[in-house]
Amino acid sequence: MADFQIILGWLGLYAPMALGAIGSIMGCAIAGQAAIGAMLDTESGYGRYVGVSAMPSSQVIYGIVIMFTLNRPVTVDNAPGLFAIGVLAGCALLFSAWYQGQCCASAIHASKAKPEIFGLSIAPAAIVEGFAVFAFIFALVISAGIPGLAS
Amino acid sequence: MHKKNQYTLLVSSLPQHKRDLFDSEHTPVSEIQLNKRLQWLDEEDARDLALINEVLYWSTMAQSSDDDFVQHASRYLPQVSNEFFRRMIMWRLEMRTLIAALRHRQQGVVPTGEDEVKGFGRWPLMITRNWQQADFGLGRHFPWLEEAARLIDEEQALALEKLLLNLVWQQYERQGFGHYFDFEAVVIYVLRWDVINRWRQCEAQAALERFNRIVDQCMLQVEHD
Numbered sequence: 001m002a003d004f005q006i007i008l009g010w011l012g013l014y015a016p017m018a019l020g021a022i023g024s025i026m027g028c029a030i031a032g033q034a035a036i037g038a039m040l041d042t043e044s045g046y047g048r049y050v051g052v053s054a055m056p057s058s059q060v061i062y063g064i065v066i067m068f069t070l071n072r073p074v075t076v077d078n079a080p081g082l083f084a085i086g087v088l089a090g091c092a093l094l095f096s097a098w099y100q101g102q103c104c105a106s107a108i109h110a111s112k113a114k115p116e117i118f119g120l121s122i123a124p125a126a127i128v129e130g131f132a133v134f135a136f137i138f139a140l141v142i143s144a145g146i147p148g149l150a151s
Numbered sequence: 152m153h154k155k156n157q158y159t160l161l162v163s164s165l166p167q168h169k170r171d172l173f174d175s176e177h178t179p180v181s182e183i184q185l186n187k188r189l190q191w192l193d194e195e196d197a198r199d200l201a202l203i204n205e206v207l208y209w210s211t212m213a214q215s216s217d218d219d220f221v222q223h224a225s226r227y228l229p230q231v232s233n234e235f236f237r238r239m240i241m242w243r244l245e246m247r248t249l250i251a252a253l254r255h256r257q258q259g260v261v262p263t264g265e266d267e268v269k270g271f272g273r274w275p276l277m278i279t280r281n282w283q284q285a286d287f288g289l290g291r292h293f294p295w296l297e298e299a300a301r302l303i304d305e306e307q308a309l310a311l312e313k314l315l316l317n318l319v320w321q322q323y324e325r326q327g328f329g330h331y332f333d334f335e336a337v338v339i340y341v342l343r344w345d346v347i348n349r350w351r352q353c354e355a356q357a358a359l360e361r362f363n364r365i366v367d368q369c370m371l372q373v374e375h376d
Contacts, residue, residue, distance in 0.1 A: 030156045034332070037163025105159050106331060113167040 002076050009079025012086030013070050016139070019090030020063025020097065027056025027101025034105035038112040045115060052104045055125055059097035062136040063090060069140050072148040081146040085139050092135035100128040159332040161191045168343050172320040173313075175347045185344060189337075195232070196334045202231050203338060206240050217251060217269040224271065235335055239326055243319070244271035249296060250303075250315065252278045252287065257303045312353050320346050 031053035038049050066089050070082050107121035165188060166179040180188075192200065206227045224244060231237050248270025255268075262268055262282055268275045274289060281288035286296040295318055302311040320343065327339040 026153075030159055030332075033156075033160040034163040037160045037165075040164040041166050102156065102332075105156070105163070109163050109167075109331070112163070 005076050005079040006074055008083040009074035010082075012079070012081075012083035013067060013074065015083075015086040015090035016063040016066035016070070016093060017060070017090075018063070019087075020059045020061075020066075020093035023094035023097025024057050024060040026094075027059070027097035027099075027104070028053060030098075030101035031056060031104035031108065034108040038108050042112055045112075045118075048118065049108050049112075052108055052122055052125070055104050055122075055129065056097040056101045058129065059093040059100075059132055062132060063093050066090075066136060066139045066143070069143050070146070072146070075148055078146050078148040081143075085143055085146070089135050089139035093132055096128055096132035096135070100125050100132070103128055154333055156332045158191070158334060158337050161188055162332050162336050162340065164188055165340055168340070168347070172317055172346060172350060175350070177351060178344055178347045180344070182348075185341070189341070192334075192337065196337075199231060199233060199236065199334075200338060200341065202227055203236055203240060203342075206231070207243055207342070221269045221271070233334075235326075236338065239338075241272055242322060245274060246315070246318070248272060248274060249278070249287070249289070249293065250299065253296075253300050253303045256282065256300075309353060313350075316346050316350050316353075 032050075035046075035049035035053040039046050066086070070086055072078065072082075074082065103125035104122070107118070107125060111118040111121045165185070168179055169175050178185075189197070189200070206224045224240075228237060228240060228244075231240065248268075251270065252268055262279045264279075268279045270278070274287070277289060278287045285300050286293070290296055295314060299311060299314060302314065323339050323343050323346070327336060330336040330339065
């Protein structure tokens with residue numbers, strides 16, 4: 001049982017990074033395809049399409065920071081905490097990146113036909129980013145209560 | 152890639168349709184370009200799109216009887232693998248059933264038996280039983296039916312075509328809600344493209360008729376001189 005708990009602890013340690021990366025891969029791939037598609041249909045504005053399509057990459061950075069914050073010797077005492085925070089924060093980052101990618105794709109698709117709405121069209125993606133930031137900040141805050149961090 | 156985002160690249164590469172069908176002066180993308188883009192569909196989806204075209208394309212069946220068309224569509228419809236598309240096709244076929252019935256009635260045809268009216272969906276029997284009513288007793292389900300009947304009776308072909316194409320256009324817009332980058336979005340785009348194309352062809356036909364009238368008038372004038 002103790003070994004299993006230790007495994008869960010390690011899983012939680014790496015989960016924010018891995019799940020955040022998966023989310024960013026999915027989000028950037030979706031938005032990136034929309035950007036390439038838009039380039040085929042327009043004569044200008046390529047740079048901003050590519051810029052928007054990179055928005056979901058921030059989640060992997062949040063994941064890396066959470067992973068380093070959680071990083072400590074894994075013991076039976078702190079493994080459940082590491083697992084819970086790591087996996088839940090990772091899931092939040094994964095889904096936020098995924099759906100942010102969809103928002104970015106829609107923004108690119110919409111602003112292609114109506115360039116004047118470009119700024120406003122990325123607002124939904126920014127709101128989704130806000131939720132990822134919540135998950136990130138509170139993972140950092142709550143991780144301070146997990147035992148085992150060297151002082 | 153998740154099904155919902157399977158065709159992000161393809162959909163994004165296509166110019167958007169205008170909201171109002173009659174604002175479109177031409178199709179947003181040429182047929183050649185559209186077909187090039189559709190080559191990005193995977194094999195199964197390309198097959199489904201071909202099947203949908205097979206069932207819906209009026210032009211391929213224009214010389215056939217109602218019986219032929221019913222048989223043709225009945226043969227191909229079950230092969231469409233997606234329930235969403237089967238419902239969408241059925242809506243179009245029901246609409247065509249109603250219009251065909253209106254046209255038959257205008258030509259003086261009176262059904263002699265309950266299976267006389269050939270068509271699709273829930274309404275052939277209802278149509279037969281309410282043959283003499285302007286809207287076949289279906290006005291509650293199809294509010295446009297009475298106007299379509301009036302236009303057919305008055306032989307206003309262009310106005311009727313406009314009414315029907317606009318109905319189809321709006322129906323596709325409704326059906327496309329919630330589909331942005333998936334195969335359904337691609338099919339709806341293609342079907343709406345067809346609607347614009349048909350409308351442009353109507354105008355071309357009207358222009359040709361007008362041109363012919365003017366030429367005839369000029370020729371008459373020349374003969375008088």
